Amino acid sequence: MEFKPLTCEDKPKVRFLVVDDSVFARKNLCKMVQAFGGEIAGEAGDGIAAIAEYANTLPDIVLMDITMPKMEGIEAVEHIVRDHPEARIVMVSSVGYQDNILSALQKGARHFVQKPVKPEALYEIIRYVLNDQVAPAPATAGEIQS
């Protein structure tokens, strides 16, 4: 299947950070991203590495697994979005129960894709997320109280 290359603002290529503890899953996602005309800005195998890699590469999109060693994906999302409210993160996980999805979205993830990933479904979701308006930073508890 051929995909029209993804675009983001005036950049020639959409840059991705791919986070998954499985090397095989990362390779597979990277292959899909390249088929979409994207560029791999970085890869990480756990949540802690993902936070550092995000700050180093400032990608346009993050594809983030949930179940990972050291730090899980949802916690990493919370850290990344706190420091970079503009971050566009798509959760990609085989564990797709409602609590997990809700929790990821509450922490600032933009979308969720369940594994096994269908390239056409991932492409449409990324296109949607790229065109979505950046959500305003969530109010802190202090701001709400005052």
Add this chain to the structure above:
Amino acid sequence: MKMELMQPFINSLDAVIAETMGCSAEIADVTMEEGNYKRTGIAALVGISGEIEGRVILDMEMAAAQQATADIAGAEGSLSEETARETVCELTNMVIGNAVTQLNNYGFKFRVHPPEIYALDAGLQGAADTEAVVLRFETPKGAVYLNIAVRYKQRRSGDRPGMIALCP
């Protein structure tokens, strides 16, 4: 072991094999495991903890694992055992992840641990109070074994959601 706990794993394996390898998986044999589990090919283990606890092992004949790698990654030619191991880990992750999604949506809260390669040739056994069931699935690309040893964690009577009604 309760059928209602096994069924989501069976459904999930069938769906994941169909989606990733483009073929069907039919149950050819079911046995209760009495001794230690001896893997047949490349195997990965996932632990589950919470209101349902235990572990599940996915074990694929080498030929099936290599074919799965070729199907999923589009790789061709001779594939290393390392690559095949990564494939089995990822397939295990998908099968268990999809199954626990169903169980979680029925109201059970638990955690899935990252898959690990099960390298022992003999050694793992269901706990004394958790028997293991081994299902052999035949696919056109080789046999796949699913070894399930899960149980409900001890809960107060009346706490358990109505699984039987939800799992026909």
